[in-house]
Amino acid sequence: MQLHFLITSEQRASGAMFMESLNDTVLAFIYPTDGARTFHTFFCPPMRIVALSAEGQVVFDEVIVRWKWVRLPVCRYVIETGPKVDHAPFVQTILSIAGDLPQLGAMDPSLRMDGLLFAVLAEAVADIRRIRDAHRGEVRPEIQRRRFEVWERGQIVSSAGFILDFSDSCHLPDGAVKLSYSVLKAEEPYIDEIVAASVGGIPWRHEFPSHCIRCGKPASWRPILNPASNAAVEILWRYQRPENAIPICHHCTATLNLLRDESLQIDLVWGLWGPRFEALWQWHRAMKSKRLPKDWDLYTQPLWPQEYGGMEWETGSGALKFAEPRPPHQVVRSEQHMQALRRGLFSKKFRGRQPGETPLQKLLDFRLDIPKGDSR
Structure with a gap:
């Protein structure tokens, strides 16, 4: 098991993105000050995210298996590791070493992510509007397959999942939420392939x-x-x-x-x-x-x-x-x-x-x- 300290903005920005798994790795995100933080798991393997106070108290501990945004409470350190990895043995090491590590390019935690979040949500809602315009009612698989390229369907499914993730915490149009459920249900038999196509099947x-x-x-x-x-x-x-x-x-x-x-x-x-x-x-x-x-x-x-x-x-x-x-x-x-x-x-x-x-x-x-x- 390897423990990696992420101390620069670039390191923290990459995190676990594009890693095959975190089963043999513990990533420790080290911040100079306390603050509420927003993480995401897009292009990341399934993981456990643990947020710690400056004293090492666990304030958040959740296994994330889908790509989504994750809002963390006020914390000083964040751990990403495999879903079944026991992070506890590493906490004391993180606390004892973190204070001696340099802080390079740290972002002020008071900076809000709302602008970015709402911009992404707006794009997701725009994708769902395309579904509304194409179907004018119940979402039917045959229309999906005829009207949209496979890579587009993958992006629309991702947008639908994103909307549902934030439907409880953000005021979103009821129609967009209902259509998101319908899209995921209609595309369920093909979801693995079309999500793969959303990355690998884009026009070139x-x-x-x-x-x-x-x-x-x-x-x-x-x-x-x-x-x-x-x-x-x-x-x-x-x-x-x-x-x-x-x-x-x-x-x-x-x-x-x-x-x-x-x-x-x-x-x-x-x-x-x-x-x-x-x-x-x-x-x-x-x-x-x-x-x-x-x-x-x-x-x-x-x-x-x-x-x-x-x-x-x-x-x-x-x-x-x-x-x-x-x-x-x-x-x-x-x-x-x-x-x-x-x-x-x-x-x-x-x-x-x-x-x-x-x-x-x-x-x-x-x-x-x-x-x-x-x-x-």
């Missing part, structure tokens, strides 16, 4: 480079693997992920006879995306054969099961913190991957349209600035 094509991987001319991203004809709409977003696509123009598509050569398609997407395509491929095969792991946790591994990829984005991880679509910059490629790319790119001679200025290198060097969310 307009942000990615759009030049041909072969000649460098304007191109579009073409998907490679196809879902089964009877696949549920809730899983189709994975086939629309960038790891299942290559940027190639119509001219090079025709020159390579790409649409009729499945092995060439696989060479190109495998060479471009390396271990990330390999992980998607394993999910694709397991999905078709109905052999997905029964213990797959879509909340911590929304893209694919943990055993299908590595531990980092570059090696194929499907973890929550790596779920946002990114271009193939810094993907780890072996010599086999590079050979597959060469087979695909140069299997036919260039005729009429010559290679652009290192189009592949431009694509592989392209990167997006992945924003880090603000929190506590």
Whole structure:
């Protein structure tokens, strides 16, 4: 069991976000003064939150398993750990060491979170208004599936849960609260997949480079693997992920006879995306054969099961913190991957349209600035 002291604003802002679990970790949030505080558990694993006074008295102790805002009473220290971890043995250590720790960038606890809270609530209510406008009555699953993209449905479900969390403490429209209940009931059979899609299935094509991987001319991203004809709409977003696509123009598509050569398609997407395509491929095969792991946790591994990829984005991880679509910059490629790319790119001679200025290198060097969310 490891005890970590979080003493800077940046450390406290990150907290347990994107961690797989807290079963072997105790996070101690150290503040210089007493104050009522607002925490959140978005993108965090299930946890126990314990708030302590300066003398070590427990003033709050609750297990939080869903993403939500948590209002803490006046306290000096906060502990986050696994739901079944006994925090008591660490309290004396925290009290004895906390006074000697430096305080860097501490926020005045008198600053109110109301503005942020009400802004988020306003966005959540706006999402529910979209449901009202779409259904004009009872929330029906068939309308949800027809009117909204899967990632939108995931965000709407999250908004509904957020509204219900605060329906007792904030004055919210009765209609929004009732519709939130109806949304969660209608989406219950699909909730794991659509919440995963709300992070991993967001649109990306307009942000990615759009030049041909072969000649460098304007191109579009073409998907490679196809879902089964009877696949549920809730899983189709994975086939629309960038790891299942290559940027190639119509001219090079025709020159390579790409649409009729499945092995060439696989060479190109495998060479471009390396271990990330390999992980998607394993999910694709397991999905078709109905052999997905029964213990797959879509909340911590929304893209694919943990055993299908590595531990980092570059090696194929499907973890929550790596779920946002990114271009193939810094993907780890072996010599086999590079050979597959060469087979695909140069299997036919260039005729009429010559290679652009290192189009592949431009694509592989392209990167997006992945924003880090603000929190506590």
